[in-house]
Amino acid sequence: MFSSPGSKSAQRKRIFSNNGLVANIFGLFVKSNNGIVSNSSGIFVNANTGVISNLSGVFVDNSVYPNTINLSNNLSNYDTRTNLLLNGNMEVWQRGTGTATINTSSSVSSGGFIVSGNGYVADCWQVVTTGASVTASIAAGRLNSYQCMQVNGATSHTALTIKQRMEALQAAYTANQQITVQAYIYNGSGASITPTLTIKYPTATDNWTSTSTLINANNLQVCPDASWTQVAFAFASNTTANAGMEVSFSFGALNTTSKYVRIGECAMTITPNIANGTVSSPPTYPVRVYPEELMLSRRHCFAGGGGYAVGVVNTSYVTASIKFPVKMRATPTVVLIATPTIQPPGSAASSGSTTLPGAFSGTASGGRIDIQSFSPSISPGNQGDCAILTTDPFLAYCEL
Secondary structure, three states: OOOOOOOOOOOOEEEOOEOOEEEOOEEEEEEEEOOEEEOOEEEEEEEEOOEEEOOEEEEEOOEOOHHHEEOOOOOOOOOOOOOOOOOOOOOOOOOOOOOEEEOOOOOEEOOOOOOOOOOEOOOOOEEEEEOOOEEEEEEEOOOOOOEEEEEEOOOOOOEEEEEEEEOHHHHHHHOOOEEEEEEEEEEEOOOOEOOEEEEEEEEEOOEEEEEEEEEEEEEOOOEOOOOEEEEEEEEEOOHHHHHOEEEEEEEOOOOOOOOEEEEEEEEEEEOOOOOOEEOOOOOOOOOOOHHHHHHHHOOOEEEOOOOEEEEEEEOOEEEEEEEOOOOOOOOOEEEEOOOOEEEOOOOOOOOOOEEOOOOEEEEEOOOEEEEEEEOOOOOHHHOOOEEEEEOOOEEEEOOO
16 A cells, blocks of 8 residues: 655556555556555556546546446536526526516516516526416625525415526536535525425427426425525436426415515536535535626527617618627527617718617527618618618527
8 A cells, every 4th residue: 555645756656556455646557456546636547457436537548347436526527616507696687677577377577577478587597486476576695696586475376486497508518417506595485494406307409398307396405584595405417418407496385475585696516526415515606707697698688789780771671780799599589679760871970860660670590680670761862871770679589
């Protein structure tokens, strides 16, 4: 047995044949292992018929008994500090920043929120309710978290779920990995609650018509009333994650408007050294600054462009092509947010704008939107000239 740090020679070892125990060595080469190699880092093993365990940075060229290899510690292929959930702190709200009402059919209304029928309020997060409509709004976050989501209940409310669906391109990183999902929850219901976690996969890539369930309503930590509680759960994912993944936090009845929950600091990380089940000390929340979260969210939803586009006059309409800031996940659905305006050719920048009578059409790809806006004020003599078109009259979305 070679043992750990003490001499330089104990840190750099070349062993041609091992029939015993090798432990606590950094920078180890073993040509033939018939015994045990453990608790070492920077390992190369040419041929193994023994046991290899608890290693960091291991390479085994030929293992006769691969089932005896335990690579449980620090052997993830990916950066465990990366949060695989998007907008985990509920900071991006492109659809609106008021108070949204979500009914039992997942239609969203009021509060200036755009697009009904899918339950999205904060970007990438769906609110699903049973028994009665609920309201969702931005609330102050915990400690250094600027904000979070608050959901208030109503009479006859029976259950609430807040969930995120991950596209296959993103969820594939979790395949056959040990995963920890975590969040902070503030309980404003008036009594202790025990939220649950559900993990689902689509049966076809990014197609949620049918699903399979990996984790079914597993209890998380008990959340006392009037306080923040960190909840966390670890599980082993599988290859089905290559098709996508859904992460759902569920709560019981919030049966008055004064009862509410807040949720923030949601994360999913690869944690190869954390065992299955509830986790008392999950990893530190992997922070992304707001501009990063905004750009990641815009792969799924993009509200406006924040400026103007130059279009070409053709008979009675202007056509402009507007690039999205990032390529969207798929060809998005495009809806009109506000009536677009146009600056006709030859008009001063400060006057002469014509508000269009709601006539608007748009086609989109994953990378841009082409807009045609009609205006009776453009004369045929201006055809081929340039005009300025507002770029804020649309919302493009392609969430799952």
